[in-house]
Amino acid sequence: MALQSESETLLTPSEVASMFRVDPKTVTRWAKAGKLSSIRTLGGHRRYRESEVRRLLDGLPSPRVQTS
Amino acid sequence: MALQSESETLLTPSEVASMFRVDPKTVTRWAKAGKLSSIRTLGGHRRYRESEVRRLLDGLPSPRVQTS
DNA sequence: ATTAAATAGGGTAATTCGGGCG
DNA sequence: GATGTCCGAATTACCCTATTTA
Numbered sequence: 001m002a003l004q005s006e007s008e009t010l011l012t013p014s015e016v017a018s019m020f021r022v023d024p025k026t027v028t029r030w031a032k033a034g035k036l037s038s039i040r041t042l043g044g045h046r047r048y049r050e051s052e053v054r055r056l057l058d059g060l061p062s063p064r065v066q067t068s
Numbered sequence: 069m070a071l072q073s074e075s076e077t078l079l080t081p082s083e084v085a086s087m088f089r090v091d092p093k094t095v096t097r098w099a100k101a102g103k104l105s106s107i108r109t110l111g112g113h114r115r116y117r118e119s120e121v122r123r124l125l126d127g128l129p130s131p132r133v134q135t136s
Numbered sequence: 137a138t139t140a141a142a143t144a145g146g147g148t149a150a151t152t153c154g155g156g157c158g
Numbered sequence: 159g160a161t162g163t164c165c166g167a168a169t170t171a172c173c174c175t176a177t178t179t180a
Contacts, residue, residue, distance in 0.1 A: 010089035012170095013152065023162055024152075039088075042103045042124065043169045045152055047089045081143065091171055092143075111178040113143055142179070151170065157163085 010039060010047035019057060078107060078115040087125060 016036075017024040031038040031046055036056070038046040084104075085092040099106040099114055104124070106114040 012089065025163085026161060028153080029160080039125065040127065041088050041090055041094070041169080042098045043094070043152090045169065090169095093172090094170055096144075097170085109143095109178080111143090113178065140180090142177105144177075145175090147173080149170105149172075151168105153166105153168070155165090157165105158161105 009050040011050050011053060013046055013048070016048050016053055019053060077118040079118050079121060081114055081116070084116050084121055087121060 011019075013024040013027050016027045020027070027036070027048070028046065030036040031048070036048060037052060038048055040046060079087075081092040081095045084095045088095070095104070095116070096114065098104040099116075104116060105120060106116055108114060
């Protein structure tokens with residue numbers, strides 16, 4: 001089976017930033033640090049996988065308060 | 069002589085744009101800049117090779133026969 | 137042949153990149 | 159160590175109309 005890199009919905013830096021309530025620059029730093037995988041346009045701009053972002057948003061390691 | 073027995077799937081500008089999450093015009097700019105090879109219809113519209121687009125999407129380097 | 141959608145052009149805002157600073 | 163901001167340069171997005179495609 002081939003990789004289905006096409007069917008994956010991609011998000012722009014500003015979109016991810018809005019979802020996390022952070023500056024787009026911060027998202028860029030996460031990508032640099034390898035905390036978030038990114039796809040590059042031919043011009044060098046980053047795109048992020050929606051599924052990964054959503055996974056991080058939903059299933060984030062809770063602040064050790066309650067996980068249910 | 070290499071026979072093109074394998075049908076090379078061609079993609080429209082909007083299809084490529086969707087894959088990269090960019091505007092179709094941006095794909096056109098990539099073609100103009102030589103970052104992406106394009107095939108022209110008789111009316112002047114551009115078509116792109118799926119194999120090349122996939123290669124670029126996966127972040128693989130230039131079309132190299134040998135990947136050291 | 138006619139309609140509707142997509143693309144090619146060109147021009148101008150808006151994002152993003154990268155580095156460095158606080 | 160992590161985030162936000164300022165800067166300049168580069169890339170991308172949106173506006174229009176005419177032509178091509180389906």
